[in-house]
Amino acid sequence: MDREAPSPRADEGRGVGTSPSRPPGEGVAVALKVAVYTRISRDDEGDGLGVARQREDCERLADLRGWAVAKVYEDNDVSAYKRNVRRPQFELMLSDLADGLIDGVVAYDLDRLARQPKDLERLIDLFDERRRRVFATVTNDVNLGTADGRTMARVMVAFANKSSHDASRRIQRKHLELARQGKSSGGPAPYGWQSDGRTVDPVAAEHIRAAQKQLLAGVRIGTIRTDWQRRGLGHPREGTTRLPHHLVERMLTNPRLCGYRTYRGELLLDDDGRPVIGQWEPINTVEEWEAVCAVVTERKQKYPGRSLARKYLLSGIARCGLCHSKIRGQVNKPRTANSKGATFSYQCSVVNGGCGKVGRAGESVDEFVISLVLAEQRERAASTTVQGADEPWPNAPALADVEADIAALTQAAKAKEITVSTLLQLLPDLERRRDELKLERGRHSKTRQQSASLSVDTIEDFRILPIERQQALILHSLSAVLIHPAGRGARRFDPSLIEPVWH
Incomplete structure (x- = not known):
């Protein structure tokens, strides 16, 4: 059993066989x-x-x-x-x-x-x-x-x-060889698969798919992370209870989900430039995975380093009808000690660059806007069903042609029909075009899947959604909501002073 080290002594520099200073008459040496x-x-x-x-x-x-x-x-x-x-x-x-x-x-x-x-x-x-x-x-x-x-x-x-360096080099070479064969490099199975690393865990896979649908519907990864941590999902490293944000993002965007093999965090391609397929059951189709990746990429590009958390439904959406500045929600201070509960309002603020002359009770505005949006989306859903607007991505042939060109060039270089120098001059433009088309395909998939996920029938169903998904539903129909001044004095809610700006 470990014993705590005693305090320093004055004789700490002695060697073996020497005795520490001790009181006269004491003949027992203290061991080092x-x-x-x-x-x-x-x-x-x-x-x-x-x-x-x-x-x-x-x-x-x-x-x-x-x-x-x-x-x-x-x-x-x-x-x-x-x-x-x-x-x-x-x-x-x-x-x-x-x-x-x-x-x-x-x-x-x-x-x-x-x-x-x-x-x-x-x-x-x-x-x-x-x-x-x-x-x-x-x-x-x-x-x-x-x-x-x-x-x-x-x-x-x-x-x-x-010796360690040589062993590390051999291990890296072995892992690369396994990766090229689509095999796992060992270690614990990722979340979503059973202990063999090949068979899908149906319960965990369903949690991943549900979280991806939330992501497509506008929910932040931070909200998903909080929910998962509360429910004990995602099994973070044993011995810890914290589920890091980046780990949840990785779980939802891992190329492994659609069967793609990675090596050192990068998508591994075969000699023909096609993704290496792993020897395990996929959880997503390639289309589903690309849609989720497109959502995460677009959010990072649009809001670099910013938190997307919102407390009020129309914060950042509502605008002042006079100065057109964005209106934020704020809690109202209770007028008396007997006031029931805290209320909130949307107020044009001078601090945020507005005129400060427009404000409205938040609950009534939210209720009115939600009813308008749900009615519009029901009409749109009916129209879409009739017209059959679920069309395939139109640039699929273009992507297939670019991938075929890359494969043909690679094979020609192998067969010595063209020089490596020629290959390296032609490949970058083709690879850039291929990546652009794949991103475009991901955005198209995202739009189709978002349309499927943006479906709520009643205000009650709407209210139980996370605030980010509520805002996504609003922004799917509206680009802004103008709140016009109502004049002085207490007045009944007037819907005509709330002007929706439709897409």
């Missing part, structure tokens, strides 16, 4: 206090057995040397080779060693401590400061307190670093 450091790069089972075995061997070695184990520092499932990985317990051990809380270090092997030369040098610096600090490993005899020992340690870490 050492740290045991254990680490393993991967603990797939999560049971910590690897570091437990290291700990037992290190404690046995410390006992043979006559040292007392002050504390065990454990970094389980943590790499010492990756530069962007911080080892919390390693850093704490170095800090305690520098502060004199421990007199030395025992590790199973030198490569458990360091696989990057810079980490070893930090440790060597501490042993240079106090040469009598002790150091030992179970598998070899390296003494960081001597020049020969430090030289040997540097050589060993350099070879360990090269």
Whole structure:
């Protein structure tokens, strides 16, 4: 069991076999206090057995040397080779060693401590400061307190670093080969699939599709994230309860959803320029996935770095009938202590650049606008059904021609019919055109699917929707709502002073 390190002592620089200063007559020497450091790069089972075995061997070695184990520092499932990985317990051990809380270090092997030369040098610096600090490993005899020992340690870490680099290169090559074959690279199955990573989990897949429909209907990813976190969906990394925004966005736009294989976050293409198809069941069609990606891309382009959260239905939609500035919703202060509930109004504000002369009770305006929009959309739906307006994307032949041209050029270069230089001159324009057409196809799919999702029958159904979807329904029919002045004094709501501006 880990024991907390005792406080620093004045005799922290002594070596093995020396005795600390003690009161006269006391003949018992105080054992050196050492740290045991254990680490393993991967603990797939999560049971910590690897570091437990290291700990037992290190404690046995410390006992043979006559040292007392002050504390065990454990970094389980943590790499010492990756530069962007911080080892919390390693850093704490170095800090305690520098502060004199421990007199030395025992590790199973030198490569458990360091696989990057810079980490070893930090440790060597501490042993240079106090040469009598002790150091030992179970598998070899390296003494960081001597020049020969430090030289040997540097050589060993350099070879360990090269070994890690070679292994990393082989693993990357293996993952690329698996990716080109459409296979998974291992690891936990993504949300939406069962543990085998191939078979769709019907419950999780339905949650993904429902969230995508919400996204198409105007709901923010932040709102979906909050709902998922409340319901415990999306299984974030085990041991955490937080579901990051970027993770939810990734779950809803992952190319894997429509069967496409990625490598290092990028869509992987075969030799003919076509997406590599993975060996798993898809959740979306390509058309559905492209529509969702188009929504996310357009929002980022239109509102870079801005929050799309809204509290009131017509905020940013309603405009003043006098100065035409945008009107925001605001809470009304209760006039008396007995006033029932908080109300809100739409008010033209001087602070926001308006004239400040127009305001209206918000509930009545919302109710009137909602009834107008729902009636218009019912008429539109009936007209669309009669006319059969669900037409296919008209540029599908153009995209097929561009993809065929890319494939033909690639094959010609392979067959030595054209030079690589010629290929690289012709490909960029074709690839740019292909990407433009795919984005256009995604927008077309988005429009068709949005039309299907923008369907609400009653005001009650409308009210239970998230505010973003309510606004999307309004903006599907209206570009703005003009609120005209009503004059002074309390008056009944007059619909004629609310002017909808239809698309």
